[in-house]
Amino acid sequence: MKSKSFQGRLAVVTGAGSGIGRALVLNLARQGCKVAACDIQSQAVKETVGLAGGGREVRAYIFDVADREAFFRHAEVIKSDFGQPANLIINNAGVGLGASVREMRWEDFEWLMGINFWGVCYGTQAFLPQLIESGDGHVVNVSSIYGMISGPLTSAYNAAKFGVRGYTESLRIEMRAEGLPVEVSCVHPGGIRTNIAKTSRLATSAGLAQADFSKWFERITLTSPDKAAAIIIDGIRHNRPRILVGPDAHTIDLMQRTLGIRYQWVAGALLNPLMYGKSRKVATAAPPPAQAxxxxxxxxxxxxxxxxxxxxxxxxxxxxxxxxxxxx
Ligand SMILES: NC(=O)c1ccc[n+]([C@@H]2O[C@H](COP(=O)([O-])OP(=O)(O)OC[C@H]3O[C@@H](n4cnc5c(N)ncnc54)[C@H](O)[C@@H]3O)[C@@H](O)[C@H]2O)c1
Incomplete structure (x- = not known):
């Protein structure tokens, strides 16, 4: 955004019921920003609004970001409720999936793409007219460090997050070429201590037990959601095209740029033992029928x-x- 202040602006944050989204809502609300906090989980997003003080300035909206019609409907409702066009959309809602390409079920792949990829596109395009109308707009799409490198058992997540990066970077070039008053940032967090591992879907034959995965995730995450939100908001204020979140994100970004495609060797050596665990034994098992x-x-x-x-x-x-x- 051109303005350095969030006071009186209207921000829309998806995935606001937990983790990074909740921390973003609380940070923006503290700065006098009006916030439409959106999530699929009604109880969780109402809790976020309660923590932010609630009232007319921070309101909860419950819908599924993977539902295009619902997203576009909510864009109109939010504008009318707050009586002004949105200045900022933060497409943050996301989920995880651990499954090899060989064993991944189509329904899980499509579930993840619906939220992590299409949800970001729907949010961007539902709010773009309002951002332009505001005269001072900003699109912030949350990708991941997994939008820069791939790992084992994360093909769907990688596909969505690389997709978000490509879509967002293209949008930024377009906004500049067309002289429109909309800044665009793509966010690449490293490991952030949130609930994402607990709610991830894991293919049972991958050998990853949910409890082990969550424990491993807690061990490797270096950054709190509050710190992540502060870094993202600082990046928005400075109109950064790429916002890296956490020391691990900076290290991985550097590794990818230094090694080029050879990063895969390092990623495999580091991640295979962690991600596969006991699953090496099942790696030769026949794929489940859903794979047909x-x-x-x-x-x-x-x-x-x-x-x-x-x-x-x-x-x-x-x-x-x-x-x-x-x-x-
Ligand atoms: N935590 C990390 O280490 C990490 C790293 C890189 C990127 N990210 C990305 O950051 C974003 C936020 O994740 P988080 O770590 O805070 O996770 P989280 O699980 O703590 O929060 C995600 C929120 O999204 C909501 N959500 C899920 N499906 C939805 C849907 N269909 N419609 C609306 N809301 C939905 C959930 O209810 C939840 O409140 C995600 O896009 C994630 O991929 C997270």
């Missing part, structure tokens, strides 16, 4: 394979000067 190819592609694939077979047979027969039986 969707039936719609079965028929065309068979026909295409048949056409290739016929073509190959014709070519061979042509070379041998004989008519192939299969071409009849």
């Amino acid at each position: 190819a969707p039936p719609v592609s079965a028929e065309p694939a068979t026909k295409a394979a048949r056409r290739r077979e016929v073509k190959a047979a014709k070519a061979v027969a042509g070379r041998a000067g004989a008519k192939p039986k299969s071409a009849a």
Whole structure:
């Protein structure tokens, strides 16, 4: 935002019921910012609003960010409730999924993409007209350090977070090219001590027990949600295109830029023993039935394979000067 002060501005924060989102709401409210705190969990977001002092300036909204219509509806409701267009949208809501590509169920993959990728796009596009109208807008999309490097068992999370980064960086270039009054920042947190590990979905055959995963996550996280919120808000104030959160995020960013694609060797060496744990034993097990190819592609694939077979047979027969039986 052009303005260095949040006083009297209107911010919309998703995933406001816990972790980074809750800390952002409390920090912004302390600075006199009006906040629409959004979450899918009604009790949790009402608690956040209570902690912020509530009243007319900080209000709770309950909807699923993966529901495009609901997001666009809420954009109108929020504008009308506060009587002004939003200046700031922080697309922060997110979930985790631990599953190898081999074993990942489509429903889990789509669940994660709905929230972590599409939810960010819906929030951006639902509020963009208001941000432009405000004359002083800012889009803040929360990716991850996993939007810069990949790890084992996090393909869906990586896909969503790399996607958020690409989408957000493109938006920033567009806003500048079109001379529109909207700043854009992409946030890349390292490990932050929040509830995300506890609510992550883990494929049972990955060998990662929920309790072990949460314990491991607590051990490796270096930054509190309050500190993360302070870094993000400082980044917004300075219109930073990329906001790295935590010392681990800075180290990983440097490693990726220094090593290039060879970062994968380091990431594998460090993360494989932690992420796989006992699962090395199940790595050769047959994938669960949900992994089977969707039936719609079965028929065309068979026909295409048949056409290739016929073509190959014709070519061979042509070379041998004989008519192939299969071409009849
Ligand atoms: N904690 C970390 O180490 C870390 C690291 C990198 C990036 N991030 C990202 O930071 C963001 C915030 O995560 P967090 O760590 O504070 O997690 P968290 O679990 O503490 O909070 C996430 C919030 O999002 C809400 N939410 C989940 N699904 C939703 C939906 N469909 N619609 C609306 N709200 C929904 C949850 O109810 C919860 O209140 C996420 O995008 C996450 O991917 C977190």
